[in-house]
């Protein structure tokens with residue numbers, strides 16, 4: 001037995017929730033029972049073949065295997081600038097953007113770029129689990145703000161006001177929300193930017209689900225608010241928009257000082273997004289295939305609606321989300337806790353949902369149900 005001493009830092013955060021749940025699924029599947037997983041939001045709608053063809057061409061090019069260089073190549077920059085202008089009517093400069101190895105790249109590395117030991121960062125509860133632990137890793141303090149059902153899981157500025165201290169450095173904000181599916185209006189974003197200006201706070205706005213919306217809803221960008229670039233950056237994801245989750249591609253746009261700080265951190269962490277992937281990203285943004293996108297949205301919406309019918313059968317209560325990939329549902333009041341309810345369903349019916357507590361203490365009493373799942377055999381599981 002070797003005596004390897006790992007960093008004490010590992011003790012301040014838990015194993016990532018989906019890694020833990022994967023192990024629970026494996027235990028059940030060892031007994032020859034196949035689990036139907038409504039767990040992670042793994043965008044399973046097949047990506048567009050045209051994009052794949054483009055990627056194949058790109059990896060055969062002469063420079064494809066070289067280090068890509070740090071930051072964006074000119075093609076990627078121009079395509080993201082054009083897309084942002086077309087989609088949100090927002091103008092970006094070349095130093096106001098950076099390609100990422102997935103949106104999670106910024107989620108995990110921004111705390112290193114922005115937070116000092118003892119600083120505070122405001123984080124939504126419930127919210128994307130990856131928002132909090134990177135702050136702990138740099139010795140900063142996550143301060144959670146509550147998103148409640150009574151308020152349709154929207155931001156209360158009065159509450160935020162009470163959470164801000166001299167140590168507050170930035171706010172994580174995510175709409176369309178993972179896990180609640182709540183959305184935000186431009187009017188609300190305007191108030192949030194005013195709030196940031198009043199308190200001299202940065203806002204990191206995670207817009208990973210901006211292109212996954214239903215029923216005539218279109219998600220805004222916080223950069224649409226005049227002056228937002230003084231305080232805000234926004235994160236986008238190719239995973240959700242183009243079903244490229246496995247390729248690990250995203251972007252960050254907005255305040256150039258924050259972007260330069262993140263780029264400096266990333267220069268120590270990785271060697272940039274590969275040239276074939278940057279060129280693929282540029283191509284996908286330039287040739288946004290509306291009919292493929294429409295099919296993808298129709299597929300998720302259809303699954304959302306079918307799954308909703310089955311969830312009602314097992315006593316879950318919820319509103320259908322207008323955006324994102326998840327139903328956020330209240331468990332029956334007879335159930336003791338979200339975790340127990342999830343484990344019971346897993347063992348009895350081989351159905352995996354995510355316990356709401358994976359997203360914060362306000363997730364108690366809720367479960368998150370992803371609709372990125374093959375539902376051909378769903379009936380068998382809910383009998």
Ligand code: PLP
Nearest residue numbers: 102103104128178208237239250
């Ligand atoms: N932000 C939110 C709110 C998410 O839900 C996810 C993934 O589920 C990400 C970021 C990460 O996205 P990416 O695959 O681009 O890293």
